[in-house]
Amino acid sequence: MRLETVAVSAGRGRIDTASPLGRSLGESGVAHVPGIDLSTTYGFRTSTAVAASMDALLGGDFETANPVYARLHNPTVAGFEAALAQLEAAPEAVAFATGMAAITAVLMAAARDAKGRAFPHVVAVRPVYGGTDHILTSSLIGSTVSWVEEHEVASAIGEDTGLVFLETPANPTLTMIDIRCVVDQVRRIEGRLGRPVAVAVDSTFATPVLQNPLSFGADFSVHSATKFLGGHGDAMGGVVATSESWARRLRQVRMITGGILHPLAGYLLHRGLQTLPIRMRGQQKNAEVLAGRLGAHPAVESVSFPGLNGSERENALLATQQRGPGSVLSFRVRGGVSSSQRVLESLKLITRAVSLGSVDTLIQAPALLTHRVVDPSDRVRSGVPEDLLRLSVGLESVEDLWDDLERALGEGRTTARSTRSDIHTPHRV
Numbered sequence: 440m441r442l443e444t445v446a447v448s449a450g451r452g453r454i455d456t457a458s459p460l461g462r463s464l465g466e467s468g469v470a471h472v473p474g475i476d477l478s479t480t481y482g483f484r485t486s487t488a489v490a491a492s493m494d495a496l497l498g499g500d501f502e503t504a505n506p507v508y509a510r511l512h513n514p515t516v517a518g519f520e521a522a523l524a525q526l527e528a529a530p531e532a533v534a535f536a537t538g539m540a541a542i543t544a545v546l547m548a549a550a551r552d553a554k555g556r557a558f559p560h561v562v563a564v565r566p567v568y569g570g571t572d573h574i575l576t577s578s579l580i581g582s583t584v585s586w587v588e589e590h591e592v593a594s595a596i597g598e599d600t601g602l603v604f605l606e607t608p609a610n611p612t613l614t615m616i617d618i619r620c621v622v623d624q625v626r627r628i629e630g631r632l633g634r635p636v637a638v639a640v641d642s643t644f645a646t647p648v649l650q651n652p653l654s655f656g657a658d659f660s661v662h663s664a665t666k667f668l669g670g671h672g673d674a675m676g677g678v679v680a681t682s683e684s685w686a687r688r689l690r691q692v693r694m695i696t697g698g699i700l701h702p703l704a705g706y707l708l709h710r711g712l713q714t715l716p717i718r719m720r721g722q723q724k725n726a727e728v729l730a731g732r733l734g735a736h737p738a739v740e741s742v743s744f745p746g747l748n749g750s751e752r753e754n755a756l757l758a759t760q761q762r763g764p765g766s767v768l769s770f771r772v773r774g775g776v777s778s779s780q781r782v783l784e785s786l787k788l789i790t791r792a793v794s795l796g797s798v799d800t801l802i803q804a805p806a807l808l809t810h811r812v813v814d815p816s817d818r819v820r821s822g823v824p825e826d827l828l829r830l831s832v833g834l835e836s837v838e839d840l841w842d843d844l845e846r847a848l849g850e851g852r853t854t855a856r857s858t859r860s861d862i863h864t865p866h867r868v
Contacts, residue, residue: 442647442716443717445526446522446526446712446713446715449522449526450519450712451473474514474515476513476514476515479508480508483505483507488505489505491503492504492505496511496512496694499686499687499691500687500690501517501686509699510699511694515702515705515709516534516699516705518705518709519708520533522712523647523678524680526648526712527651527653527680528654529653529660530681530686532678532686533678533679533690533693534699535678535699536675536698536701537676537698538570538663538664539574539677540677540696541661542570542574542677543698544689544692544693545637545639545659546561547580547692548688550581550601550602558599558601558602559582560600562595562600563585563604564586564588564592564621565609565821565822566609566610566810567604567605567610568641568810569805570812572810575604576813589605589620592625593625596628598632603621603638605639606641607640607641607645608745608761608765610805610829611809612743612821613644613744613768614743615756615760615761618640618657618760619656622638622655622656623656625638626656637658638658638659640657640660642661643666643796644767645761645765646715646719647680648720648762649762650761655760659679659685661678661679662678662679662680664700665794665796666794666795667715668708668712669704669711670796671707672794672799674703674704674707674708676700678700719765722833722834723763723832725766725833725834725840726764726765726832729830729832729840729841730742730744730747731747732845733844736848737773738773738774738778739773740771742768742769742770745761745764746764766796767795767829767831767832768830769805769828771826771827771828776826779804779828782828783803783804783828785846785850786847787843788835788839788840789801789843791803793808793809798833799833800830800835801830804825804826804828804829805818805823806818806823
């Protein structure tokens with residue numbers, strides 16, 4: 440089936456027959472709309488049967504005769520997982536309470552193999568989302584990291600490396616990383632090591648509509664489902680598309696850490712998938728218009744948007760890896776921090792807020808918000824200057840959005856309200 444059909448139909452009919460909802464349906468058929476199962480626990484008839492279900496869930500099984508307890512399995516969440524897996528053409532998917540919970544689970548799952556051997560070292564390519572950067576740099580969960588360029592991955596892999604992590608397009612610079620190039624380097628090194636090294640790709644900006652990392656050899660395709668997958672700014676979650684064996688390990692991590700997605704969020708995210716293709720294409724169309732106009736505006740220093748600047752490398756990746764530039768862009772305003780803050784604060788229609796991927800347009804300054812937890816010197820090395828603005832384009836009229844931006848840019852050129860001294864670094868978390 441084609442993408443639009445999969446988005447609408449995937450995951451429907453996955454009502455667990457052992458759940459209260461499944462039992463209530465009986466022989467009457469399956470509900471047209473996936474139900475919300477809010478039960479935290481499930482009764483059982485025999486000790487033998489529930490023990491078998493518990494053992495299977497502890498082993499990372501996707502479904503069992505009895506869900507036992509909501510931290511182990513939830514039918515509503517399972518429907519969302521099945522739908523996302525189909526969109527990613529992946530064997531399975533595992534959902535989490537947030538995108539960072541999903542990334543943390545990937546780091547933990549890859550840090551130890553089935554024999555208990557530890558591989559805490561991560562090779563990563565900057566830039567990545569600020570929270571990801573921080574959890575890697577701070578060693579909060581015991582991992583160590585080597586930050587490298589795309590072509591340096593192989594040289595950084597050592598005996599204790601368990602994972603290579605990248606994000607493409609990258610947050611917030613929209614830098615595109617060649618997934619196959621990274622995977623090829625890793626696979627060559629595996630022969631020397633005599634064991635696998637996993638590759639994880641944060642594909643949040645692209646979504647399954649524009650990119651499928653597993654098709655290029657990656658082991659994990661990670662999404663902050665809060666963003667485009669949900670699409671309406673009312674549900675938080677994360678999800679990882681992967682193989683059956685990795686899914687089992689992720690579910691074991693999720694069970695112990697308690698990071699399962701809430702069923703109400705699972706319902707909303709599953710519903711969001713049904714309109715994902717049409718939303719992505721509409722938002723992308725608006726973003727293409729705005730990127731072009733911003734690039735031509737005299738108050739704008741530079742614009743970052745895949746394919747905008749005619750880069751041969753970007754164009755090649757857009758032709759072979761990513762099926763479109765997406766709907767997030769970043770730009771710098773002439774005049775530095777004071778001018779960018781003035782533009783930010785002058786907007787009337789566009790919402791000043793973190794997050795992205797919603798049907799409404801959002802703008803923020805990464806150095807102030809999403810990447811503020813990253814050390815300033817690391818931000819600079821990642822290509823994230825203090826005056827950078829990130830714009831997530833929604834589904835409003837593109838002319839109304841441009842009117843708002845054009846007016847704010849005009850005000851930003853004539854007035855400066857703050858200086859670089861206004862920006863300070865907060866305590867680390």
